[in-house]
Amino acid sequence: MTPGRKKILAIDDEEDILEILQFNLSAEGFDVDTAISAEDALEMNLRQYDLFILDIMMGKISGFHLADRIRKEFNIQTPIIFLTARDTENDRITGFNLGADDYISKPFSVKELIARTRAVLRRVSHENDKTDTLSDEFIVNEEKKRVESEGAPLDLTKKEYEIFSLLLSNPGKIFPRNELLARIWGNDVIVTDRTVDVTIARIRKKMGDKGHMLKNKSGYGYYFDE
Amino acid sequence: MTPGRKKILAIDDEEDILEILQFNLSAEGFDVDTAISAEDALEMNLRQYDLFILDIMMGKISGFHLADRIRKEFNIQTPIIFLTARDTENDRITGFNLGADDYISKPFSVKELIARTRAVLRRVSHENDKTDTLSDEFIVNEEKKRVESEGAPLDLTKKEYEIFSLLLSNPGKIFPRNELLARIWGNDVIVTDRTVDVTIARIRKKMGDKGHMLKNKSGYGYYFDE
DNA sequence: AGTAACTGTAACAGAAATGTTACAATTTAA
DNA sequence: TTAAATTGTAACATTTCTGTTACAGTTACT
Numbered sequence A, B: 001m002t003p004g005r006k007k008i009l010a011i012d013d014e015e016d017i018l019e020i021l022q023f024n025l026s027a028e029g030f031d032v033d034t035a036i037s038a039e040d041a042l043e044m045n046l047r048q049y050d051l052f053i054l055d056i057m058m059g060k061i062s063g064f065h066l067a068d069r070i071r072k073e074f075n076i077q078t079p080i081i082f083l084t085a086r087d088t089e090n091d092r093i094t095g096f097n098l099g100a101d102d103y104i105s106k107p108f109s110v111k112e113l114i115a116r117t118r119a120v121l122r123r124v125s126h127e128n129d130k131t132d133t134l135s136d137e138f139i140v141n142e143e144k145k146r147v148e149s150e151g152a153p154l155d156l157t158k159k160e161y162e163i164f165s166l167l168l169s170n171p172g173k174i175f176p177r178n179e180l181l182a183r184i185w186g187n188d189v190i191v192t193d194r195t196v197d198v199t200i201a202r203i204r205k206k207m208g209d210k211g212h213m214l215k216n217k218s219g220y221g222y223y224f225d226e
Numbered sequence C: 001a002g003t004a005a006c007t008g009t010a011a012c013a014g015a016a017a018t019g020t021t022a023c024a025a026t027t028t029a030a
Numbered sequence D: 001t002t003a004a005a006t007t008g009t010a011a012c013a014t015t016t017c018t019g020t021t022a023c024a025g026t027t028a029c030t
Helices: A015-027 A038-043 A063-073 A089-097 A110-125 A158-169 A177-185 A194-213 B015-027 B038-043 B063-072 B110-125 B158-169 B177-185 B194-213
Strands: A007-011 A031-035 A051-055 A080-084 A102-105 A138-141 A146-149 A214-217 A221-224 B007-011 B031-035 B051-055 B080-085 B102-106 B131-133 B138-141 B146-149 B214-217 B221-224
Touching: A007 A015, A007 A038, A015 A031, A015 A110, A015 B063, A031 A038, A038 A063, A051 A063, A051 A110, A063 A080, A080 A110, A138 A158, A146 A158, A146 A194, A158 A177, A158 A194, A158 A221, A177 A194, A177 A221, A194 A214, A194 A221, B007 B015, B007 B038, B015 B031, B015 B110, B031 B038, B038 B063, B051 B063, B051 B110, B063 B080, B080 B110, B138 B158, B146 B158, B146 B194, B158 B177, B158 B194, B158 B221, B177 B194, B177 B221, B194 B214, B194 B221
Parallel strands: A007 A031, A007 A051, A051 A080, A080 A102, B007 B031, B007 B051, B051 B080, B080 B102
Antiparallel strands: A138 A146, A214 A221, B131 B138, B138 B146, B214 B221
């Protein structure tokens, strides 16, 4: 288990495919999580992964559509390998437009799977060193749940970290208080809106002279702005 | 790996296959136990074996799934040979070759069975002799299940050792309590989260003035930090 | 400008998480 | 079978985190 152990999320609605992926890639030293549907995947903390392996044909939300949301909505540029039974020209083109990094046709050989996985990760590993650099000013390390600014840790608490990394992942996007409450605190917890304000204030304080980068849009909510 | 006679656990829901395995491998000088289901196998002391032979297709819990649990939940890295039925074998599995593991297709020849068994055990036994130096401060000897610090043994108990070596192998990575419980204690054991805290405290104590290197991230879990 | 709504933050109170100890229960070794 | 070692848990101490309030400052709007 070297420091560079890669995390992979496999998403497929076929249980047996997930098992094969998980078992074989784990054996190769990858850290593999699975999701049985696009909906499930969207509930997970997607930012932690180094690679998605994604079946194109799934129930309600197709693999293409999910890839689109991951890239556009969450602004996550993690590489994606598509699993596909259809081997048509159209699919390949659509996939590459979405930034697919590779295709594997089912049924696939385990050897091929591992080879392509390694290839994709090797390709991107030079660009991204496991710490997500989401802004010029801040480095978010999901594994360590840490944020660094100019080499110094920000030392955020759990709630603070979760708000900060969410806002930072969506620069410019305004999050209303009730959305932050729902996503960070959870829907069943009953706390005042003001709690958000205070938490934001605490983050700003720890950000020092960069505190102004967490902005408020009066009447709407908070957002990160570089 | 224990010296001398090798212990093998064969797991299959077909009685006659178990008989064939037991008879032939015993004749070759191996010490063979059997389990008629994954559930039965999970009740056994899995750590004592040098090799598992495991049918992929079994009742409730598939071979893949069982293998996964053995590896992840029990944190046992003992090699596994899979049995697969010839007619379900396809491209997915062709070319499968991962470290110490192997495949044998049913129906198999006794000659092939013995050859692969010997091969796997030989391969693994060469990976001996590894005192892993994982940090500047600590030397972990996986074979002896010992940790040394400045020449002096830390004298960790089993649980303590397993937590310590896991954290040390993943410096900086935060392990939530429930993940530690799953990986060290196993998923079916019901113990409090606080058990982890106490075990950590005991390790820290034995680490003396280096105890602070086992850190806690409030709300998340524990990690090793140099 | 005036005023009502909105936001920022300090200060306090309370809750939650973590560290530590003591002791009981269980396992292991002799 | 004993005794020793290991493990689990309750209880308490301590630290850290969170929520609310109060009030000052800001913004939006007429």
